[in-house]
Amino acid sequence: MGTSRPYDDWLIMNESITSDSLSHVAGYPEFFNVETTLLLCAFSCLIGVLVGRKTSGLQRNSAKNLGGGQRREKQDVDYGNVIDSAFEARPFAKKLKVLCHPDRFAGNESKQKLAEALHQEVEENSHNLKELKLLELRIKTELTDP
Amino acid sequence: MIANFWNRILDWFEDRKDRTILVRSFNKAAKAAFISGAVPTLLTASVSRGDSSYRHQHSHWLYSGFRIVAFSGRQLSRPELKDVGLTVLQNPELSRQLVVLGFDTLEVQPNVGQFGLKWELRDHMMIG
Numbered sequence: 679m680g681t682s683r684p685y686d687d688w689l690i691m692n693e694s695i696t697s698d699s700l701s702h703v704a705g706y707p708e709f710f711n712v713e714t715t716l717l718l719c720a721f722s723c724l725i726g727v728l729v730g731r732k733t734s735g736l737q738r739n740s741a742k743n744l745g746g747g748q749r750r751e752k753q754d755v756d757y758g759n760v761i762d763s764a765f766e767a768r769p770f771a772k773k774l775k776v777l778c779h780p781d782r783f784a785g786n787e788s789k790q791k792l793a794e795a796l797h798q799e800v801e802e803n804s805h806n807l808k809e810l811k812l813l814e815l816r817i818k819t820e821l822t823d824p
Numbered sequence: 825m826i827a828n829f830w831n832r833i834l835d836w837f838e839d840r841k842d843r844t845i846l847v848r849s850f851n852k853a854a855k856a857a858f859i860s861g862a863v864p865t866l867l868t869a870s871v872s873r874g875d876s877s878y879r880h881q882h883s884h885w886l887y888s889g890f891r892i893v894a895f896s897g898r899q900l901s902r903p904e905l906k907d908v909g910l911t912v913l914q915n916p917e918l919s920r921q922l923v924v925l926g927f928d929t930l931e932v933q934p935n936v937g938q939f940g941l942k943w944e945l946r947d948h949m950m951i952g
Binding site: 756757759761762763764765766767768803806 | 912
């Protein structure tokens with residue numbers, strides 16, 4: 679004994695509407711069919727691969743041309759120093775300015791000139807902690823030592 | 825002509841990558857310094873619209889500002905903000921790299937308050 683599906687009539691009734699709408703959708707945007715979409719995907723993949731190969735090739739060539747000893751990457755900036763300098767450099771520079779102030783060496787002319795030069799350098803690098811640490815070393819060796 | 829066009833496409837991709845790397849490297853270093861306790865404030869860099877009056881030959885057409893936001897939880901004073909900005913400007917490698925990558929404005933601002941500072945990067949390139 680066969681069981682009849684409850685919505686058969688309903689499906690049959692709407693069949694024409696469904697087929698009409700399907701045919702409408704199928705014929706509507708002719709540009710976006712499967713072939714065009716696949717072609718677009720393939721084209722964008724090709725562009726991506728070519729760009730990737732070209733850029734990596736350029737980087738390899740530039741690194742090769744620069745040579746071993748002179749090889750300088752683009753990431754040459756010492757970001758750690760930049761961040762540290764933002765908060766520590768000013769008080770450190772202030773301390774160094776006191777240490778190498780020319781008035782401290784009033785009796786010794788050569789040291790006074792050296793102190794002036796170092797004071798100037800500290801002033802110029804007052805926001806670069808790395809340079810200030812090197813200058814501190816110079817101040818200690820050249821000015822304070824006998 | 826096709827080669828020229830192709831090179832321009834490549835340059836665009838290369839520049840975009842470099843800009844992203846610069847901002848990410850800065851943020852990474854700032855996070856590491858903050859986590860280790862070396863600095864009291866977390867600095868976060870981002871790309872902003874910039875100031876159109878500071879434009880130069882290499883400026884990016886839309887996003888030409890390099891913004892540093894200091895997450896301190898308080899209104900930073902003018903000398904504190906100035907120190908952060910001058911640290912970037914007195915680093916010749918960083919300031920030149922910023923200009924070459926299409927930035928023309930350096931902005932420093934705290935995460936609270938309305939006060940911020942901005943500099944024209946072209947003036948601090950230390951050329952010659």
